[in-house]
Amino acid sequence: MNIGHASGRSGLPAKTIRYYEDIGLVSPDRGLNGYRDYSDRHVHILRFLQRARALGFSIEECRELLGLYQDKGRASADVKALASAKLAEIDEKIRALGELRATLETLVRHCHGDERPACPIIENLAEQGIPQERPARRRSAA
């Protein structure tokens, strides 16, 4: 099966499938013409990756999951640990976004939204206290 078909069956763009080969996740055979040749097994793995990515796992985490998937002697505890860590990450993201949301919502609610320049949103951005007198290392939310 060539890459277009594998793309159709896995739900991943061909570009992404090639990329996954580049980084050593899925390596198909090659036909006489140089075309990649995917087996059902490969497609199965591609689907596995598609779903793991859709659940928010990073590429490196997907690599681990794939290793566990192919390890018949795996401990389900190892899989659960990965998933639990991801769950905690997601919870943290939701929490952080919730904070942003609350702030933004308050600002939007208080803005008249007319043709006059007065605007509590701009004022908040401009006038808030000095964030802290420290010299470096700051991470902001996305």
Next chain:
Amino acid sequence: MNIGHASGRSGLPAKTIRYYEDIGLVSPDRGLNGYRDYSDRHVHILRFLQRARALGFSIEECRELLGLYQDKGRASADVKALASAKLAEIDEKIRALGELRATLETLVRHCHGDERPACPIIENLAEQGIPQERPARRRSAA
């Protein structure tokens, strides 16, 4: 005021401040020694950017907000539109993450997490139905 001091007062790393100059957001004067020289006004703008970024606005949106901030004849409606769009984006992110969370949570809850290989998380990744028979364009959640 040199860049280290501006960094301290704005809460942005020096690297980031230089980057903002690179992309034309904040352009300080230069001293005789070639050092960047920031005024209180510059620092004010840097803080503005720091807060806008922390609220989730992209660099390009920050550029717009900065333009509006400096535009005495702005319409607050324009600011509100930006903020409302951002709010909607955040809501969508929260919703999508909530879905992921629910799925992951169910999987984690059903996994024994012991030394045996049987694992509903892996099974779910491996066995779910074909995502769809379409050839291209797929975006997954982060």
Next chain:
DNA sequence: GTTGGTGTTTCCAGCCACTGGAAGGTCAAG
């Protein structure tokens, strides 16, 4: 004056996970 340490400059490379596009080879249909 010299030493040393810290701060600053520029520039280049890398992160993540792709995505776009160019230039060319292959294949099946008409």
Next chain:
DNA sequence: CTTGACCTTCCAGTGGCTGGAAACACCAAC
């Protein structure tokens, strides 16, 4: 034989920084 869809490789770009190298500037101590 041509057309067009598909495939190949390779290089560059995305966003928003971050790390690091090499060189220059500054300041205090000796």
